[in-house]
Amino acid sequence: MLITRASEYAILSLILLCKAKSPMDSDTLSRELSISKSFLAKILQSLAKAEILNSYKGVNGGFALKKDPKDIDMLWVTSAVEGKVPAVFECAPSLEDCPSDKASTCSIWPFLHKLQGKIDLFLANLTLADLLND
Amino acid sequence: MLITRASEYAILSLILLCKAKSPMDSDTLSRELSISKSFLAKILQSLAKAEILNSYKGVNGGFALKKDPKDIDMLWVTSAVEGKVPAVFECAPSLEDCPSDKASTCSIWPFLHKLQGKIDLFLANLTLADLLND
DNA sequence: CGAATCTAAAGCCATAATAGCCTCCTGATG
DNA sequence: CATCAGGAGGCTATTATGGCTTTAGATTCG
Numbered sequence: 001m002l003i004t005r006a007s008e009y010a011i012l013s014l015i016l017l018c019k020a021k022s023p024m025d026s027d028t029l030s031r032e033l034s035i036s037k038s039f040l041a042k043i044l045q046s047l048a049k050a051e052i053l054n055s056y057k058g059v060n061g062g063f064a065l066k067k068d069p070k071d072i073d074m075l076w077v078t079s080a081v082e083g084k085v086p087a088v089f090e091c092a093p094s095l096e097d098c099p100s101d102k103a104s105t106c107s108i109w110p111f112l113h114k115l116q117g118k119i120d121l122f123l124a125n126l127t128l129a130d131l132l133n134d
Numbered sequence: 135m136l137i138t139r140a141s142e143y144a145i146l147s148l149i150l151l152c153k154a155k156s157p158m159d160s161d162t163l164s165r166e167l168s169i170s171k172s173f174l175a176k177i178l179q180s181l182a183k184a185e186i187l188n189s190y191k192g193v194n195g196g197f198a199l200k201k202d203p204k205d206i207d208m209l210w211v212t213s214a215v216e217g218k219v220p221a222v223f224e225c226a227p228s229l230e231d232c233p234s235d236k237a238s239t240c241s242i243w244p245f246l247h248k249l250q251g252k253i254d255l256f257l258a259n260l261t262l263a264d265l266l267n268d
Numbered sequence: 269c270g271a272a273t274c275t276a277a278a279g280c281c282a283t284a285a286t287a288g289c290c291t292c293c294t295g296a297t298g
Numbered sequence: 299c300a301t302c303a304g305g306a307g308g309c310t311a312t313t314a315t316g317g318c319t320t321t322a323g324a325t326t327c328g
Contacts, residue, residue: 002137002138002139002142003136003137004136004285004286004287005136005286005287006286006287008136011249012242012246015242015245016241016242019241025302025303025304026303026304027303033242035288036287036288036289037288037289038287038288038289038290039286039287039288039289040288041304041305042305042306044304045304045305045306048304048305055303055304055305056296056303056304057294057295057296057297057302057303057304057305058295058296058297058298058301058302058303058304059296059297059298059301059302059303060297060302060303061295061296061297061302061303061304062303062304063304107150107153108146108149108150108167111149111265111266112146114265115145115260115265118260118264122256126249126252130252131245131248131249132245138313138314138315139314139315140314140315159274159275159276160275160276161275169316170315170316170317171316171317172315172316172317172318173314173315173316173317174316175276175277176277176278176316178276179276179277179278182276182277189275189276189277190275190276190324191274191275191276191277191322191323191324191325192273192274192275192276192323192324192325192326193273193274193275193324193325193326194274194275194325195274195275195276195323195324195325196275196276197276
């Protein structure tokens with residue numbers, strides 16, 4: 001969980017960038033999507049750092065997909081934008097870090113772990129191409 | 135998207151309530167889960183309003199599942215707690231409400247609609263029983 | 269029955285995180 | 299070197315999270 005608007009905006013941007021074959025600048029994207037320009041700029045920068053987008057400075061610069069749409073999955077996108085894999089619960093990824101002394105006998109950790117696995121699998125199997133095709 | 139901690143806490147509570155066969159009060163649940171008592175109380179009230187939980191006042195009162203775990207799906211839970219179906223984007227559920235004059239020719243709506251459908255389907259097909267079994 | 273007690277329900281207020289705004293800096297282009 | 303667009307940081311507004319208090323319904327006991 002913990003999926004915020006940043007992930008939404010990232011996906012929307014990727015859809016537009018996928019259709020536009022030349023780089024689009026953040027200003028154009030924010031106008032097209034009616035999204036806060038500065039917030040979107042940070043999101044695009046995150047996507048660039050994650051190697052999902054290429055960024056180009058200067059005249060006619062902007063952002064463009066760095067990968068094929070079929071190679072861009074939503075887990076990657078949300079992780080890049082949220083700064084981490086959207087975690088169901090802080091303790092879910094690793095039992096070792098559990099602050100509780102009940103770590104080894106935690107009654108809900110197995111279920112959280114399962115839920116997290118299902119969410120991750122869903123996001124990982126959903127690519128940008130899946131959203132564009134069919 | 136727009137899935138917050140409230141949904142997490144709701145799921146955690148349901149898992150515990152599923153295992154405890156007599157009603158648990160919000161105070162006990164908040165201690166078991168190390169969650170803010172007052173915030174959890176509001177979440178439990180939402181789940182009660184959505185007919186997912188029964189609530190009992192007075193001595194030995196608390197909350198208990200109203201339905202069978204296999205009949206409680208995550209779309210229902212998140213909708214109840216977030217106050218609405220977690221929407222990818224405001225315009226996604228209905229094209230009619232689109233504030234843009236490009237409604238009928240919106241270049242991303244079809245993709246948003248598809249994404250929303252996939253998320254809804256995933257959540258709707260994931261029941262509390264699924265998290266407890268296997 | 270009536271009082272005391274238990275717990276949900278509902279409101280208001282404080283804090284923390286997210287979303288959005290603005291300005292300056294950096295690198296690229298012509 | 300003038301201009302364009304990304305990079306980075308600080309600041310504000312909005313929303314989410316959490317705390318606290320009061321009210322209301324249910325139970326127990328005398």
